[in-house]
Structures are given as C-alpha cells and as structure tokens.
Amino acid sequence: MGFTHSMASYDIPRGYSAAGIYCGIKKVKKDLALIVSDTPATAAGVFTQNKVCAAPVVLCKENIAASGGIRAIIVNSGNANACTGNEGMLNARLMARAIAHEMHCDEREVLVSSTGVIGQQLPIKKIESAASDIVDLLATTSFTDAADAILTTDTFPKICSEKFSIGGGDVTIWGMAKGSGMIAPNMATMLGFLCTDARIGQSALQKMLSEITERTFNSITVDGDTSTNDMVLLLANGAASGTEITEQSDGFAVFSKHLETVCRGLAQMIVRDGEGASKFIEIRVKGADSNGDARIAAKAIANSNLVKTAIYGEDANWGRIAAAVGYSGIDFNPEAMEIWIGSVQVLKKGYHIDFDEAEAKKVLSEKDITIDVQLNGGAGEAAFWTCDLTKEYVNINASYRS
C-alpha cells in the first residue's frame, strides 16, 4: 500500500490526470484542484446527512443521477459554499460550467466540491478566471498538487493508493482526502476523492462505496460534529480494460478489499491529523449482539470527551470507557465486560480490577493507543478511530474564524 504524507511514491490509475493551483480564495496556499478522466467514468458518491448541506453536495447528487458518465471533479478550498442559498447554488453550477467549457464537455459531466468557511458567497469570478490555467496544467499532471489544493487546516496532504491484479490484469485505486472532523474555525468538511481504472457498473460501484464508507470514513470522529459539506466521490473509467466487475463476479470481493484499504488508510490519516491531536486511538469492540451494536458502543467511546481527555493525560481511566459503553444504548451484560488498553487488561469479568498502573502508564505514553472492549455476548464486532482531546483543540477552535 502506498501510504504517504507528501511526495512519497504512489500508483496512479490509467486514464486520469490532475492539477492543483492557487486562484486567490485563500491567502497564499493552493486552493483549486482538478481531477480529470480521459473518458466518461462511472461515478459513485456518499454525502453528508446534515440537513444543512452545501450547494456542491446538491449539485453532485444531481449530476451523478443524471449523467451517463463523469469527466471531472473540481474542488476549491477556503470557502465551503454552505448556507449560501440560491446564489450559492448558482455559483456551484457556474463552477462546473467553467471547467466544462475549457474541457469541451457537458457541465453535467463535472462534479463540484467546496470546503472552507461557511456562510460566505464563493468568489466565483476567481474560479472562472483560473479555469483555463488549471485545465492547461493537466498536461504536466500532478496528483500531489491536487491533494495539496484541497486542504484547509490539515497539516499534511492525505494520499493513499493500491495496485493489484484482478482477472489477470492490473488495476489501480488512488485516493486523496482532507479532514479532520468538521474541523477548524467555521471550516467544514471531510472530503475524499478516489479514482480507479477498473471497469465497474454504477450500481456495483455505489454499493461498494456505501458499504465501505460505513466501515472507514464513517468510523472516524474528531469532535463528533458532522459537517455540511462531507462527501466521498469515486470514479471508475475502465481504462484498465479488464472485464467488467459486477456484483456477481469474483473481482467484486477483490476490488472491495483493496478499495477498503485505500479508504481506511485515508480515514486514519484524517484522524492522525485531527485538530490538536497528540494521539491516534483505535477502538475495537467485540462480543456484541451484532456488528451494529458493536459500532454504537465503539462510537460512544470514540465521542466521549472524558475518554479522549484521559488518553491525552495518559490516564488508564477504564471507568470512563465502561460508562460510555453503558450509556451507548446497546444491550449487554456489564458483569461480563472486559477492557484492555494496549496489552494491559484493565477490567476483568465481574468488575475484577487488578492491573499494574505503571505498565498501563507505559502503554499510554505511546503515540498510537488501542482500546479493546470484549462484551462476551454475541459475535458482533466493529472498529472506530479517533484522536485525543487536547488543550490545543480548544485553542484552535476558540481563537478565530478565518
């Protein structure tokens, strides 16, 4: 797996090009990214459940439903185009139209995404002026520039790729993301953009992406706030020229596995780059009545400010973990619950507590922390990823809007 923070190597699927430039929305950093498929690609998307959803979310849903294929994804950072009413919706359309005009394609073949400040109108003229430049730049394609241009308060670009064999041919999945949580001062958005050269039909592609998102991008939390702009888009252009992957073909499971690896890798990078985060926390719940129950419990732990501050303080405060499972709403037998922090079992069955505080302290001094909860009920299990809650998080979110 290519797992890279910046310029390290990764694999790119055939038939795509990308670019990232500065167009003047942010103060100095790159703020406009473009990914283009040489041919119309099958597209799938998952979007924020927030009722207050941004204009680009509405437009993407329309274009994926209407179009026979997608040629481009244009993304700006620095402005979320959320809570912007009719003018915002028009601006999202103008953004697609500007790129379509340069690429000589239909504007419904262009997906649009925005991230940044909520409640300010998009400076659409700046994007329209830059459309020609960014399309020209595709000639010297740079996926790294694109990954840089979608960031807001992120401290590093998030890129992940997988290259693997399927039905005798090579297939590549490449993805980029930004985070982290609803994140910074009035900034919105977890965004993920994926492209592959596999040949897959729309319903199979959507099914895969929806299921995998649940276990990856939807299994992370920084602050429990769901943004107005969240979206993950996946393009498949078939340039690998293998046989089509369908829900019935063997390739479906193989492709799904690798897609999940890319999505999980990106999701975990978002958590690692969580605002003010000093530790990466993996929470694994087993022995629940169902996977759904395990997920509810894992999410409750991941969203508990008390658990997250305890981890920040390197305190083996298992009572807060037990309490979070208790109020999560799932049915389980508290007397059968066991809890581990790293390799140290901090709670045994029947509320038997007998562990070495020094050993627990040592485990908690690491940067990567694992919390395992065994409910000893059914076969349900789930994992969730989060970061600690630090004074720096409060600093970042209290101090300013940009």
Add this chain to the structure above:
Amino acid sequence: MGFTHSMASYDIPRGYSAAGIYCGIKKVKKDLALIVSDTPATAAGVFTQNKVCAAPVVLCKENIAASGGIRAIIVNSGNANACTGNEGMLNARLMARAIAHEMHCDEREVLVSSTGVIGQQLPIKKIESAASDIVDLLATTSFTDAADAILTTDTFPKICSEKFSIGGGDVTIWGMAKGSGMIAPNMATMLGFLCTDARIGQSALQKMLSEITERTFNSITVDGDTSTNDMVLLLANGAASGTEITEQSDGFAVFSKHLETVCRGLAQMIVRDGEGASKFIEIRVKGADSNGDARIAAKAIANSNLVKTAIYGEDANWGRIAAAVGYSGIDFNPEAMEIWIGSVQVLKKGYHIDFDEAEAKKVLSEKDITIDVQLNGGAGEAAFWTCDLTKEYVNINASYRS
C-alpha cells in the same frame, strides 16, 4: 426563590432534619450526608439510564418499589460504588442497615446514594463507624452541612427552595444537588435530593418528578457523558397537613410549577459549576415541528464541542450552530432558520447574513450567553443549558484520577 451558593438563607419543609460529616472516605472534606423525615415519606425517584449502573441505584429502585414509606436518604461522596459487583451491592445494603439500626427503622426505609471514584470498593467500615455520629447530629440539624457533604469536584454547594401557598396552607420544597455532567477524574454523578412537606400520593409524585426532570436535570449537559450513578430523589412527608395533592386536584399544577422552579434552579447551578466552565449558555429552540424535535436540536447544539469552544473564544460562529441543528436528525427547512446570539441576529431567513461583529463580540463577552434558534416551522419549543468547553476542562480531566 432561595437561590444560594453557600450559607445564604433558604426555607426548610417541616418534619425533616439533616446532617453532614467527615467519615474518612475523602482526604479532608465532608463526605457523608443524611436527610431524615420524622415520619415515613412518599418517595419518587428518577435514575441513570446507563446500563453500567451503580449498586445504590439498584437498591433505591428496590426500596422505593417495596417500601410503604421512606425515612432517610444516606449519601456518601468520594466513592461511587459503581462497577463493584456483588460486594458493592452488599455494601450498599450494609450502608442502609447501619443507618436503619441507629434510627430504629426498617432498612428498606433508607435510600442510599454514592458519588466519587468508579471501580473501587466502598470503605463500608468507615460509614458503619460514622452512622451513630451522623444520626446524633440530626439534633442540631444542618441542611447546609448535608449539601456540602455530597460534593466532589464541585466548587460550591447547590441549594434551592420554594415556599408557597397551596389550598390555603404553606408548603415548602427544598432541594440540594451536585454536578456537573459526568464530571471529574473518574468521578461520577449528577445527584439531586428534594424534600417537601406537601402531602402527595406516590404515583402523582413520580409523574411530576419524571416530567419535570426531563425539562430540568435532563436538559443540561457539561460534556455529554451520562454517569453511572445519576439519581434525583424526592420525599413528601405530608407534615404541612394540607389536603392531599392528587393528579386531579388544583394543587397539582401549583406544586408542579414550584417543583420545576427548584429543579431548574439546581440544574442551572450544576451547569454554572461545570468543570472548567467560564460561561453559562442557555439554548432556546422555537418553531420546531414538536417540543421533542426542538429538544433534539437544542441538545445537539449544547453537546457540540465546536459551538462550546466558539463561545469560550467569544466568536459569533453561527455556522457551527446551524450545522449542529442540521445534523441533529430533525426535519426542518434550513432556508427558514434564524439565529440570535444574545440580542444580535446573526442569521436571517434565506441564509441572509448581515450583523455587526463588534456588537456580537460585546454580547459574547458576557458571562451568561443566550442562543436563540427560530426554525419558523411548527409550535415546538425547548430549552437546554450548558457551559463552554475550555482549556481548563481538558486540564481537569486529563491530569489525574483521585
């Protein structure tokens, strides 16, 4: 209304006495409180919904269901008797028995409550040794001492009372509480203890308490974590010798109104004393499809770390408020939403934004902050109270277990 932080005056209902002493569970502060009714009182209770509930919660439910009346409530602080298994259950019973023995009453006439560290066995011998002393102290009754003895990380005792006329006679409701949220280092619990000299049947008393708790103690949040020990107990001993208040009598509404005033007063004191809190925040949602929907939206805003850090930073970040309503799960028209911070309207219908940042900053510099959200849909409304999320909260919860 008697609204007091420490030694200020308050009204006490007839036929009750109280005491608070140090028995050795904590390091130095008072840690054992007792409230006694001269005659068996009708009792009502509301308890934590946490599956991991403490032994005293189980015992209180048993005794309220079984008993013909309640004579005493014994409360220790410094140890939650939670996650303590069979030994914990036995200790809760021994605690009731020790007081019953000194008072020459049935042990099922004693309610037990504990707050403090989770997962350590109660030092029951210390409580048993102190039983005689605390019962003797009732002769020089002190409700203030009792209110002091139930505190853990609280910075001030929380007492509230109401004296009013009902059917020609005087009735008094007195209450004490501790907070604040699930609170401090492995500490658990929101506790509230109320007593009145009104004469009320058990089902009417329980109905009132359950409904009012929903709008008061259950409408506050500090960190969104539900404790293992939460309980609110209400005793009514009829010493005011008026006619019985029933669900059908005029007195029901009058008594309910004053009970709500006491419960709301105590609930708000808990929030004001929230860990690390620098501001008190009242959230009012109106124009929702139902009161239930309004409550869900208000709670989502109250639990948003991003909203709470923005208020701490005195930043009129209305986008975070709008986003919290958006992800709360209720149905509403985002275009019709209006938001005020204090007297400043920060969002008008149709996402029209036009307010004076300096004016907003001034409102936000106050210690008490009001957030009003008007959804312009139905007639549903609700209020929720919370505090800001500060660096001090992270400090308190990261640094130590006691």
